[in-house]
Amino acid sequence: MMPKNRKYPRYIMGNSMLRVRCDPTKLIPEYLYYWLCSREGQHYLFSRVSQVGVPQIQRPLTTLREASLPVPPLDEQKAIAHILGTLDDKIELNQQINHTLEAIARALFKSWFIDFDPVRAKMDGRQPAGMDAETAALFPDEFEDSAIGKIPNGWKIVPLPELIEVNPRRSLTQGKLAPYLDMQNMPTQGHRPNDWIYREFSSGTKFIQGDTLLARITPCLENGKTAFVDFLPEGEVGWGSTEYIILRPKPPLPVEFGYFLARSQELRTHAIQNMTGSSGRQRVPVNCFLSFLLTVPSNTVAREFGDVIQPIMRTIKANSEQIISLNAIRDTLLPKLLLGEIEAVYRLNEKSLNINLSV
Numbered sequence: 001m002m003p004k005n006r007k008y009p010r011y012i013m014g015n016s017m018l019r020v021r022c023d024p025t026k027l028i029p030e031y032l033y034y035w036l037c038s039r040e041g042q043h044y045l046f047s048r049v050s051q052v053g054v055p056q057i058q059r060p061l062t063t064l065r066e067a068s069l070p071v072p073p074l075d076e077q078k079a080i081a082h083i084l085g086t087l088d089d090k091i092e093l094n095q096q097i098n099h100t101l102e103a104i105a106r107a108l109f110k111s112w113f114i115d116f117d118p119v120r121a122k123m124d125g126r127q128p129a130g131m132d133a134e135t136a137a138l139f140p141d142e143f144e145d146s147a148i149g150k151i152p153n154g155w156k157i158v159p160l161p162e163l164i165e166v167n168p169r170r171s172l173t174q175g176k177l178a179p180y181l182d183m184q185n186m187p188t189q190g191h192r193p194n195d196w197i198y199r200e201f202s203s204g205t206k207f208i209q210g211d212t213l214l215a216r217i218t219p220c221l222e223n224g225k226t227a228f229v230d231f232l233p234e235g236e237v238g239w240g241s242t243e244y245i246i247l248r249p250k251p252p253l254p255v256e257f258g259y260f261l262a263r264s265q266e267l268r269t270h271a272i273q274n275m276t277g278s279s280g281r282q283r284v285p286v287n288c289f290l291s292f293l294l295t296v297p298s299n300t301v302a303r304e305f306g307d308v309i310q311p312i313m314r315t316i317k318a319n320s321e322q323i324i325s326l327n328a329i330r331d332t333l334l335p336k337l338l339l340g341e342i343e344a345v346y347r348l349n350e351k352s353l354n355i356n357l358s359v
Contacts, residue, residue: 018060027071030081035069038334070338080337087330094319094326102190105312109260112305113295119143119152138300148293156296160289163296164258165248167286170206172237179238180204181227183220186213191228191259191313192320196238205244206237210255212247213240214262214271216284221271228259230317245286252299254306256313267292 013019022029035041044067050058057063072080111117118128122141127133143150146157160166172178180199187193207213209232215225220243232238247258261267274288297305336342 016056018064020064026074028074028077028081030085031077032069034081034084034334035338038338040335040338041067041069070340072340083337084330084334087326087333091323091326091330094323098190098316098319101312101316105309106260106263108308109257109305110264112301113297114264114266116143116150116152135304138298138304146295148295151295152297154298157293158296160292160294163250163253163294164261165246165250166289167205167246168211168248170208170237170246172201172206172239174201176201179232179236181213181238181240183215183225183241183243186215186220186225186227188224188226190316190320191226192231192317193227194324196231201239204239204242205246206239207244207246208232208237209234210248212255212258212262214245214247214284215241215243216245216271217243218275218280218282221268221275221284224263226259226262228256228313230313243283245284252302252306253297254302254309256309257302257305260309261294 020029020032022032036045045057045063048057048059048063049055071077118131118136118139119141121128122136122139123143128136128139140153140155142153144153148157151157177198178201179196180201181193181196185193185195205213207229209229211229213227213229215221215223229238247262249255249257249261270292271284271288274291275282275284277283333342
Protein backbone atom coordinates (compact mmCIF):
# COMPACT_ATOMS: atom_id res chain seq x y z
CA MET A 1 0.00 0.00 0.00
CA MET A 2 1.15 3.54 -0.71
CA PRO A 3 1.72 5.56 2.47
CA LYS A 4 -0.67 8.37 3.27
CA ASN A 5 1.02 11.72 2.80
CA ARG A 6 -0.85 14.98 3.12
CA LYS A 7 2.03 17.00 1.71
CA TYR A 8 2.35 14.79 -1.38
CA PRO A 9 -1.09 13.29 -2.06
CA ARG A 10 -0.10 12.13 -5.56
CA TYR A 11 2.74 9.87 -6.67
CA ILE A 12 4.57 8.88 -9.84
CA MET A 13 5.05 5.12 -10.07
CA GLY A 14 7.80 3.15 -11.76
CA ASN A 15 6.91 1.02 -14.77
CA SER A 16 7.60 -2.15 -12.76
CA MET A 17 4.63 -1.43 -10.47
CA LEU A 18 0.86 -1.77 -10.80
CA ARG A 19 -1.81 0.32 -9.16
CA VAL A 20 -4.94 -1.42 -7.92
CA ARG A 21 -8.05 0.46 -6.84
CA CYS A 22 -10.70 -1.49 -4.96
CA ASP A 23 -14.46 -1.20 -5.39
CA PRO A 24 -15.29 0.31 -1.96
CA THR A 25 -18.66 -1.44 -1.89
CA LYS A 26 -16.98 -4.85 -2.04
CA LEU A 27 -13.36 -4.69 -0.91
CA ILE A 28 -11.23 -2.40 1.25
CA PRO A 29 -7.60 -1.87 0.16
CA GLU A 30 -6.16 -2.83 3.56
CA TYR A 31 -7.80 -6.26 3.35
CA LEU A 32 -6.44 -6.77 -0.20
CA TYR A 33 -2.97 -5.74 0.99
CA TYR A 34 -2.98 -8.37 3.74
CA TRP A 35 -4.23 -11.05 1.37
CA LEU A 36 -1.37 -10.22 -1.04
CA CYS A 37 1.04 -10.53 1.92
CA SER A 38 -0.43 -13.86 3.02
CA ARG A 39 1.01 -17.27 2.21
CA GLU A 40 -1.84 -17.90 -0.25
CA GLY A 41 -1.45 -14.52 -1.94
CA GLN A 42 2.33 -14.87 -2.23
CA HIS A 43 2.01 -18.41 -3.57
CA TYR A 44 -0.46 -17.22 -6.20
CA LEU A 45 1.78 -14.35 -7.33
CA PHE A 46 5.04 -16.33 -7.35
CA SER A 47 3.42 -19.20 -9.25
CA ARG A 48 3.10 -16.74 -12.12
CA VAL A 49 6.64 -15.36 -12.05
CA SER A 50 8.69 -15.86 -15.19
CA GLN A 51 12.02 -17.62 -14.57
CA VAL A 52 13.51 -16.33 -17.84
CA GLY A 53 15.72 -13.26 -17.53
CA VAL A 54 14.73 -10.85 -14.76
CA PRO A 55 12.10 -12.56 -12.55
CA GLN A 56 8.74 -10.84 -12.97
CA ILE A 57 5.05 -11.67 -12.96
CA GLN A 58 3.86 -12.79 -16.37
CA ARG A 59 0.86 -10.86 -17.70
CA PRO A 60 0.47 -8.91 -14.42
CA LEU A 61 -2.93 -7.38 -15.30
CA THR A 62 -4.37 -10.77 -16.17
CA THR A 63 -2.79 -12.29 -13.05
CA LEU A 64 -4.52 -9.76 -10.80
CA ARG A 65 -7.84 -10.01 -12.63
CA GLU A 66 -7.82 -13.78 -12.29
CA ALA A 67 -6.90 -13.77 -8.59
CA SER A 68 -9.42 -15.54 -6.40
CA LEU A 69 -9.54 -14.59 -2.73
CA PRO A 70 -12.03 -14.92 0.13
CA VAL A 71 -14.13 -11.77 0.43
CA PRO A 72 -16.04 -11.56 3.72
CA PRO A 73 -18.50 -8.73 4.47
CA LEU A 74 -17.00 -5.25 4.69
CA ASP A 75 -17.33 -5.07 8.48
CA GLU A 76 -15.31 -8.26 8.83
CA GLN A 77 -12.73 -7.00 6.33
CA LYS A 78 -12.34 -3.85 8.43
CA ALA A 79 -11.97 -5.90 11.60
CA ILE A 80 -9.31 -8.12 10.03
CA ALA A 81 -7.42 -5.12 8.66
CA HIS A 82 -7.63 -3.39 12.05
CA ILE A 83 -6.27 -6.37 13.97
CA LEU A 84 -3.36 -6.91 11.60
CA GLY A 85 -2.77 -3.18 11.21
CA THR A 86 -2.59 -2.74 14.99
CA LEU A 87 0.12 -5.41 15.16
CA ASP A 88 2.02 -3.76 12.28
CA ASP A 89 1.73 -0.36 13.97
CA LYS A 90 3.23 -1.74 17.20
CA ILE A 91 6.04 -3.41 15.25
CA GLU A 92 6.77 -0.14 13.46
CA LEU A 93 6.67 1.82 16.73
CA ASN A 94 9.18 -0.54 18.33
CA GLN A 95 11.43 -0.20 15.30
CA GLN A 96 11.26 3.59 15.48
CA ILE A 97 12.02 3.56 19.22
CA ASN A 98 15.01 1.28 18.64
CA HIS A 99 16.26 3.51 15.84
CA THR A 100 16.05 6.54 18.13
CA LEU A 101 17.73 4.77 21.07
CA GLU A 102 20.54 3.54 18.82
CA ALA A 103 21.07 7.09 17.51
CA ILE A 104 21.20 8.44 21.07
CA ALA A 105 23.71 5.78 22.17
CA ARG A 106 25.95 6.35 19.15
CA ALA A 107 25.84 10.12 19.67
CA LEU A 108 26.82 9.62 23.32
CA PHE A 109 29.79 7.42 22.35
CA LYS A 110 30.97 10.00 19.81
CA SER A 111 30.51 12.87 22.25
CA TRP A 112 32.47 11.20 25.07
CA PHE A 113 35.25 9.34 23.25
CA ILE A 114 35.79 11.06 19.89
CA ASP A 115 34.71 14.70 20.15
CA PHE A 116 35.39 14.96 23.95
CA ASP A 117 32.43 17.33 24.33
CA PRO A 118 32.29 17.15 28.17
CA VAL A 119 35.93 18.26 28.39
CA ARG A 120 35.38 21.12 25.94
CA ALA A 121 32.34 22.28 27.88
CA LYS A 122 34.22 22.29 31.19
CA MET A 123 37.11 24.21 29.59
CA ASP A 124 34.59 26.86 28.55
CA GLY A 125 33.09 26.94 32.01
CA ARG A 126 29.84 25.30 30.85
CA GLN A 127 27.93 22.37 32.26
CA PRO A 128 28.20 19.49 29.73
CA ALA A 129 24.90 19.18 27.89
CA GLY A 130 22.58 16.47 29.19
CA MET A 131 24.97 15.50 31.98
CA ASP A 132 24.54 15.81 35.74
CA ALA A 133 27.25 17.37 37.89
CA GLU A 134 28.36 14.03 39.33
CA THR A 135 29.04 12.55 35.88
CA ALA A 136 30.65 15.76 34.62
CA ALA A 137 33.10 15.62 37.53
CA LEU A 138 34.52 12.37 36.10
CA PHE A 139 35.92 14.25 33.07
CA PRO A 140 39.01 16.48 33.14
CA ASP A 141 38.70 20.17 32.33
CA GLU A 142 41.72 20.46 30.02
CA PHE A 143 43.50 18.73 27.13
CA GLU A 144 47.03 17.49 26.60
CA ASP A 145 49.01 16.81 23.42
CA SER A 146 49.28 13.29 21.99
CA ALA A 147 50.29 11.45 18.83
CA ILE A 148 46.79 11.97 17.42
CA GLY A 149 46.25 15.52 18.65
CA LYS A 150 44.57 16.93 21.73
CA ILE A 151 43.13 14.36 24.17
CA PRO A 152 41.63 14.74 27.66
CA ASN A 153 44.24 15.32 30.32
CA GLY A 154 45.24 12.07 32.06
CA TRP A 155 43.89 9.82 29.28
CA LYS A 156 46.35 7.98 27.04
CA ILE A 157 46.75 6.64 23.50
CA VAL A 158 47.23 2.93 22.70
CA PRO A 159 46.87 0.67 19.63
CA LEU A 160 43.42 -0.90 19.47
CA PRO A 161 44.54 -4.47 20.42
CA GLU A 162 45.82 -3.19 23.79
CA LEU A 163 42.31 -2.05 24.68
CA ILE A 164 40.19 -4.54 22.74
CA GLU A 165 40.70 -8.24 22.06
CA VAL A 166 40.58 -8.99 18.34
CA ASN A 167 39.33 -12.47 17.43
CA PRO A 168 39.65 -13.91 20.96
CA ARG A 169 39.73 -17.70 21.20
CA ARG A 170 36.39 -19.48 21.63
CA SER A 171 35.84 -23.22 21.94
CA LEU A 172 33.19 -25.16 20.00
CA THR A 173 33.25 -28.91 19.32
CA GLN A 174 33.10 -30.07 15.70
CA GLY A 175 29.58 -31.21 14.84
CA LYS A 176 27.98 -29.61 17.92
CA LEU A 177 24.59 -27.99 17.33
CA ALA A 178 25.05 -24.29 18.06
CA PRO A 179 23.52 -20.90 17.20
CA TYR A 180 24.57 -19.88 13.70
CA LEU A 181 24.43 -16.38 12.23
CA ASP A 182 25.04 -16.08 8.50
CA MET A 183 26.20 -12.94 6.71
CA GLN A 184 22.79 -12.44 5.10
CA ASN A 185 21.17 -11.85 8.49
CA MET A 186 23.87 -9.53 9.80
CA PRO A 187 22.21 -6.14 10.41
CA THR A 188 23.29 -3.09 8.42
CA GLN A 189 21.55 -0.84 10.95
CA GLY A 190 21.03 -1.49 14.63
CA HIS A 191 22.88 -4.07 16.68
CA ARG A 192 20.56 -7.09 16.55
CA PRO A 193 20.08 -9.62 13.74
CA ASN A 194 16.50 -10.47 12.81
CA ASP A 195 17.11 -14.19 12.57
CA TRP A 196 19.60 -16.95 13.42
CA ILE A 197 19.38 -20.72 13.42
CA TYR A 198 20.89 -23.76 15.14
CA ARG A 199 23.35 -25.61 12.94
CA GLU A 200 26.10 -28.18 13.44
CA PHE A 201 29.47 -26.47 13.78
CA SER A 202 31.86 -27.15 10.93
CA SER A 203 34.17 -24.21 10.32
CA GLY A 204 33.67 -20.55 11.05
CA THR A 205 34.14 -17.65 13.45
CA LYS A 206 33.09 -18.40 17.03
CA PHE A 207 31.59 -15.83 19.39
CA ILE A 208 29.94 -15.47 22.81
CA GLN A 209 27.50 -13.10 24.48
CA GLY A 210 28.85 -9.53 24.52
CA ASP A 211 31.10 -9.92 21.46
CA THR A 212 30.86 -7.50 18.54
CA LEU A 213 30.87 -8.92 15.00
CA LEU A 214 32.25 -6.81 12.18
CA ALA A 215 32.05 -7.95 8.56
CA ARG A 216 35.52 -7.70 7.05
CA ILE A 217 34.80 -8.43 3.37
CA THR A 218 33.60 -6.10 0.63
CA PRO A 219 30.83 -4.98 0.15
CA CYS A 220 29.49 -6.20 3.52
CA LEU A 221 31.77 -3.91 5.50
CA GLU A 222 30.88 -0.87 3.40
CA ASN A 223 27.19 -1.76 3.71
CA GLY A 224 27.46 -1.59 7.51
CA LYS A 225 27.04 -5.25 8.49
CA THR A 226 27.80 -5.20 12.23
CA ALA A 227 26.21 -6.92 15.24
CA PHE A 228 26.41 -6.95 19.02
CA VAL A 229 25.80 -10.45 20.37
CA ASP A 230 23.05 -10.38 22.98
CA PHE A 231 20.88 -13.20 21.64
CA LEU A 232 22.73 -16.27 22.90
CA PRO A 233 21.54 -18.41 25.82
CA GLU A 234 23.75 -18.24 28.91
CA GLY A 235 27.01 -20.12 28.37
CA GLU A 236 26.38 -20.81 24.67
CA VAL A 237 29.01 -20.32 21.97
CA GLY A 238 27.69 -19.24 18.58
CA TRP A 239 29.37 -19.29 15.20
CA GLY A 240 29.11 -17.79 11.74
CA SER A 241 31.00 -16.70 8.67
CA THR A 242 34.80 -16.82 8.52
CA GLU A 243 34.45 -13.24 7.24
CA TYR A 244 33.64 -11.85 10.70
CA ILE A 245 36.10 -9.99 12.91
CA ILE A 246 35.33 -10.30 16.64
CA LEU A 247 35.94 -7.35 18.98
CA ARG A 248 35.84 -7.69 22.78
CA PRO A 249 36.77 -4.69 24.99
CA LYS A 250 38.91 -5.37 28.04
CA PRO A 251 37.61 -4.31 31.48
CA PRO A 252 36.81 -1.80 32.81
CA LEU A 253 35.42 -0.85 29.40
CA PRO A 254 31.91 -2.28 28.96
CA VAL A 255 31.51 -4.84 26.17
CA GLU A 256 29.09 -2.46 24.41
CA PHE A 257 32.01 -0.10 23.78
CA GLY A 258 33.23 -2.49 21.07
CA TYR A 259 29.94 -2.28 19.18
CA PHE A 260 29.83 1.52 19.13
CA LEU A 261 33.47 1.66 18.13
CA ALA A 262 32.73 -0.73 15.25
CA ARG A 263 29.87 1.54 14.16
CA SER A 264 32.05 4.67 14.31
CA GLN A 265 33.07 6.36 11.07
CA GLU A 266 36.67 6.52 12.26
CA LEU A 267 37.16 2.77 12.64
CA ARG A 268 35.16 1.90 9.51
CA THR A 269 37.17 4.32 7.39
CA HIS A 270 40.44 2.89 8.73
CA ALA A 271 39.29 -0.67 8.01
CA ILE A 272 38.11 0.13 4.47
CA GLN A 273 41.32 2.00 3.62
CA ASN A 274 43.39 -1.02 4.72
CA MET A 275 41.51 -3.69 2.77
CA THR A 276 43.64 -6.00 0.66
CA GLY A 277 42.99 -8.52 -2.08
CA SER A 278 41.68 -8.59 -5.61
CA SER A 279 38.84 -6.35 -6.75
CA GLY A 280 35.48 -7.55 -5.48
CA ARG A 281 37.03 -9.89 -2.86
CA GLN A 282 38.89 -7.45 -0.66
CA ARG A 283 39.18 -8.10 3.07
CA VAL A 284 40.30 -6.28 6.19
CA PRO A 285 43.54 -7.81 7.56
CA VAL A 286 43.41 -8.16 11.33
CA ASN A 287 46.87 -6.66 11.76
CA CYS A 288 45.63 -3.31 10.40
CA PHE A 289 44.19 -2.60 13.86
CA LEU A 290 47.71 -2.34 15.23
CA SER A 291 47.95 1.05 13.53
CA PHE A 292 44.55 2.25 14.75
CA LEU A 293 45.11 4.34 17.86
CA LEU A 294 42.46 4.63 20.56
CA THR A 295 42.08 7.10 23.38
CA VAL A 296 41.88 5.28 26.71
CA PRO A 297 39.45 6.94 29.14
CA SER A 298 39.81 6.83 32.89
CA ASN A 299 38.39 3.77 34.63
CA THR A 300 35.61 5.85 36.19
CA VAL A 301 34.49 7.22 32.80
CA ALA A 302 34.64 3.71 31.28
CA ARG A 303 32.41 2.32 34.02
CA GLU A 304 30.02 5.26 33.84
CA PHE A 305 29.61 4.74 30.09
CA GLY A 306 28.56 1.17 30.81
CA ASP A 307 26.07 2.31 33.44
CA VAL A 308 24.48 4.75 30.97
CA ILE A 309 24.55 2.62 27.82
CA GLN A 310 23.53 -0.81 29.14
CA PRO A 311 19.91 0.12 30.00
CA ILE A 312 19.54 1.52 26.48
CA MET A 313 20.83 -1.71 24.95
CA ARG A 314 18.54 -3.79 27.17
CA THR A 315 15.54 -1.76 26.04
CA ILE A 316 16.48 -2.23 22.39
CA LYS A 317 16.83 -5.96 22.99
CA ALA A 318 13.42 -6.17 24.70
CA ASN A 319 11.77 -4.22 21.88
CA SER A 320 13.46 -6.45 19.29
CA GLU A 321 12.26 -9.60 21.02
CA GLN A 322 8.75 -8.20 21.13
CA ILE A 323 8.96 -7.48 17.38
CA ILE A 324 9.81 -11.13 16.78
CA SER A 325 6.83 -12.22 18.91
CA LEU A 326 4.47 -9.77 17.21
CA ASN A 327 5.61 -10.91 13.77
CA ALA A 328 4.93 -14.50 14.77
CA ILE A 329 1.47 -13.60 16.10
CA ARG A 330 0.61 -11.67 12.94
CA ASP A 331 1.85 -14.44 10.66
CA THR A 332 -0.18 -16.98 12.64
CA LEU A 333 -3.35 -14.89 12.67
CA LEU A 334 -3.14 -13.75 9.04
CA PRO A 335 -4.16 -17.00 7.29
CA LYS A 336 -6.67 -17.93 10.00
CA LEU A 337 -8.44 -14.59 9.71
CA LEU A 338 -8.44 -14.60 5.92
CA LEU A 339 -9.76 -18.17 5.75
CA GLY A 340 -12.44 -17.52 8.36
CA GLU A 341 -10.97 -19.95 10.91
CA ILE A 342 -11.08 -17.08 13.42
CA GLU A 343 -13.99 -14.66 13.37
CA ALA A 344 -13.19 -10.99 13.78
CA VAL A 345 -16.11 -9.00 15.15
CA TYR A 346 -16.08 -5.31 14.29
CA ARG A 347 -17.80 -2.78 16.50
CA LEU A 348 -17.43 0.94 16.00
CA ASN A 349 -18.57 3.61 18.43
CA GLU A 350 -17.77 7.26 18.84
CA LYS A 351 -14.77 6.72 21.10
CA SER A 352 -13.00 3.54 20.04
CA LEU A 353 -12.76 0.54 17.79
CA ASN A 354 -13.25 -2.71 19.68
CA ILE A 355 -12.13 -5.99 18.19
CA ASN A 356 -13.14 -9.44 19.43
CA LEU A 357 -11.71 -12.71 18.16
CA SER A 358 -13.56 -16.00 18.32
CA VAL A 359 -12.81 -19.41 16.86
